[in-house]
Amino acid sequence: MASQWFISRAGAKSSGPFTSQKLKELASSGGVLASDMIRKEGADKSVKAGKLKALFPRTSL
Structure with missing residues (x-):
């Protein structure tokens, strides 16, 4: 089974689950912010989306 991902944004409810492919699509269209x-x-823990270089390959961290 494919990995499932969840997105949390300040002041909003968590959304998901999303497949890895869908998460990449959302990131490229602005649906996921760094x-x-x-x-x-x-x-156990969440990470900032900007740290996932597969989602934001051009972001210099």
Whole structure:
């Protein structure tokens, strides 16, 4: 089964689950911001989306 991802944005409810491919599509169309928090299903902690270079390859961190 494909990985499932969840997006959290300040002041909004968490959304998802999304497949990895859908998450990449959302990021390329502006639906995921580098400041959004992303959590993989089963993970204990969320990370900033901007740290996932697969989503934002041109972002210099």
